[in-house]
Every structure is written in C-alpha cells, then in structure tokens.
Amino acid sequence: MDWARFSQELEAYLSQLFGDSVKISKVRPLGAGEKETIREGLKGFGYGVPYFIEFVVNGKTHRVILETMRREGFGHDHFSDRAGILLWQHSCFNILPKHVKSLDVGCFTVDGKLKSVGNCEEFFILTEYVSGQLYYYDLDRIRDTGEYTSLDYERCLALSNYLVEIHSKKRDAPWLYVRRIRDLIGHGECIMGIIDNYPRDLSYVTETDFVEIEKKCVEWRWRLKKKVHRLSQVHGDYHPWNIMFHRGTSFTLLDRSRGEWGEPADDLTALTVNYIFYSLQKHGKLAGVFQKLFNSFWGNYLNKTHDEEILEVVQPFYAWRALVIASPVWYPHIPLEVRRKLFNFIKNVLQTEKFELEKVNSYLEA
Numbered sequence: 001m002d003w004a005r006f007s008q009e010l011e012a013y014l015s016q017l018f019g020d021s022v023k024i025s026k027v028r029p030l031g032a033g034e035k036e037t038i039r040e041g042l043k044g045f046g047y048g049v050p051y052f053i054e055f056v057v058n059g060k061t062h063r064v065i066l067e068t069m070r071r072e073g074f075g076h077d078h079f080s081d082r083a084g085i086l087l088w089q090h091s092c093f094n095i096l097p098k099h100v101k102s103l104d105v106g107c108f109t110v111d112g113k114l115k116s117v118g119n120c121e122e123f124f125i126l127t128e129y130v131s132g133q134l135y136y137y138d139l140d141r142i143r144d145t146g147e148y149t150s151l152d153y154e155r156c157l158a159l160s161n162y163l164v165e166i167h168s169k170k171r172d173a174p175w176l177y178v179r180r181i182r183d184l185i186g187h188g189e190c191i192m193g194i195i196d197n198y199p200r201d202l203s204y205v206t207e208t209d210f211v212e213i214e215k216k217c218v219e220w221r222w223r224l225k226k227k228v229h230r231l232s233q234v235h236g237d238y239h240p241w242n243i244m245f246h247r248g249t250s251f252t253l254l255d256r257s258r259g260e261w262g263e264p265a266d267d268l269t270a271l272t273v274n275y276i277f278y279s280l281q282k283h284g285k286l287a288g289v290f291q292k293l294f295n296s297f298w299g300n301y302l303n304k305t306h307d308e309e310i311l312e313v314v315q316p317f318y319a320w321r322a323l324v325i326a327s328p329v330w331y332p333h334i335p336l337e338v339r340r341k342l343f344n345f346i347k348n349v350l351q352t353e354k355f356e357l358e359k360v361n362s363y364l365e366a
Helices: 003-018 079-095 134-146 150-167 172-188 191-196 208-223 264-283 288-305 308-312 314-325 336-350 357-363
Strands: 022-031 048-057 060-070 103-107 121-129 243-245 252-255
Touching: 003 103, 060 079, 079 121, 103 288, 121 252, 134 150, 134 264, 134 288, 150 252, 150 264, 172 191, 172 208, 172 314, 191 208, 191 252, 208 252, 208 336, 243 264, 243 288, 264 288, 264 308, 264 314, 264 336, 288 308, 288 357, 308 314, 314 336, 336 357
Parallel strands: none
Antiparallel strands: 022 048, 048 060, 060 121, 103 121, 243 252
16 A cells, blocks of 8 residues: 555545645554454454554644445445445444444445445445454453452443343334345354355365254244344344443443344343353363353343343354354354354254253254
C-alpha cells in the first residue's frame, strides 16, 4: 500500500466527514490488545481487515478504526455481498445497547479516493476506537493458569444478564425469523458456508459426516422455522473475540452480525460453546471453572427469562458454532482430540430432542 497517498486521501475524507481540516498523526494495521481478530496460537482467521487511525481536528485528538472485508469465501465473494454487510452494520451498530458506534460507511473509488458511498469500488466501515481487553484473554488465563477470581463469575453473569435484557425485546415479523433460520443453514458464514471451507481429506471428519450433519440441520430448519414467536433482538456473533471488557464488568460489543432480529439461541450458543471449547483444551471435558461458568451463564439466563423452550432449539446453533471452532481454517492450532470431541458434540446434539445442560460431557463422547 502507498501509505503517503492513503494518508493524503484519508485526510481529505475525514475533513469532509468532520467538516473541518484534519491532520493524520498515525495510521497502522490494528495490532494486539485492541480490536483483535488474529492471535497466534488459537484463532487464525477473521472476516475484517482493520486499521487504527489517529488524527487531530479543532485541537482534539480522535482515534477510529477503518475496516474493510476479506473477499474470500463465507458469502463475501461479490462486491455487493460486502457492501450489504457494511451498510447493514452502519445502520444497526448504533441502536444496540453497549455496541461500538459506527461513524460512517464509505467506499474506495476506482482512483483510490475515499468517499461516503458513490462511485465506489469497495466499501469500508469506520467505527469509534474502544480500548480494553477482549474476553478471550480471561478464558486464556483460566485455561493456562487455573486462576479464577470473583470477577470471572461477575463477568459471566453480566454477559448473561445482557442477553436477558436484549432478548426481552420482541417483534412480530415471521418472515425475519424464517430467514434467520434459513440463513443458519445456508448462509456463507453459517453451517454450509463453514463446511464448504473445510479442507479435504481430514482424519477426523469425512464427506459422509458432513452430508449427515447437513441433512440433520435441514430437518432442524423445518422444525425451527415454525417457532416465529421467538423472534427477538440479537447481537448475532456474541463470542469472546467480540466482547471488550473495561474495568470490572463494564464492556463494549463489537461486530454485530447477520441481522437485527433472530433466535436468542444464536447468542447463547455463541458464548457458551467457548466454555466447552476451553474446558476441552484443559480437561478433555467440561469440568472445573469452565463448567461453573457454563452452568452459571445458563442458569442465570433461564431463571430470569423462563425460556425453557430454548433448550429445544439450540441444537443446530450449537452445531454451527462447534463447526467454526473445530475448523482448521479458523482455529489451526488446537489438538486433534479436541476436534474429534467437537464433532462428537455436533452429531450428538443434532440427535437430541431437548438439550440437557447436565449431559454435555456425554454429548462429547462418540
């Protein structure tokens, strides 16, 4: 990239956006400890390509993130795919409590300029900069040291309470619920898209396994699409790499995804599957601190929502999230035995009429 040219065009764009002369003081690819998507040793892939920008306007320093999208796979193949996602993010980030704010959505033109949607070649999104520490650092620490504090429990409850709050907002729009369930199966970022991006000839899963998983998920689609009364406000990608904690239990969310309305099980499984995932890495099963966090999160949510029906719809959502974390594309450095147990979990939960929280370890066995 021609950084001098980029900075010049960026200054012109930001000056127009802020209505006054802007001076860029720093531009760099986003690194560790901020809005991080790639970290050696665990998560090896992300959808976004973010840059940190610091600039001064009217004597005040601003810090923002400019992010484009990767083009390869997961339903992002066409310019219109990526444009649609970024336009939607700009329209919805600012109406979800505690979510990072979008300042603008714009594009790169064919001559390398930045502008707010017009003669464009590619879109980007500009959000506010938020400092803090992503939640997965907490999970890394617990896994690696066994250290557990009262704050870990309090943060778990805060994350569970947040879902209780946002899921309480309902909408009567059956078509949106049906689409969300359809997207769960066929969207490029969901079950079939994730499966399509698995490498061939893996030792722990075969083409036959994938065919059976997809068949079961289609059966679940027809079962779930009738439950349109469950349509709720959702985040859509509520996992530890999208949750930025500040001090104590204060947090900000990143990268709301795939729609404003959906199935609450989407958010529950996206978070709680990681307690299972991290426990598998440490114990080979759900045990210890991670089991306490899993049970606390679920117990708090069920006690406050009384949504027992959710245990009859989580199955394909857990299958999707487990397919992501079992994938060598997304998580290239996890043990083979962890991947095998995740596929046991996928197959077993898809066969289960009602998910039983106390039986997670039996779902992990062949």
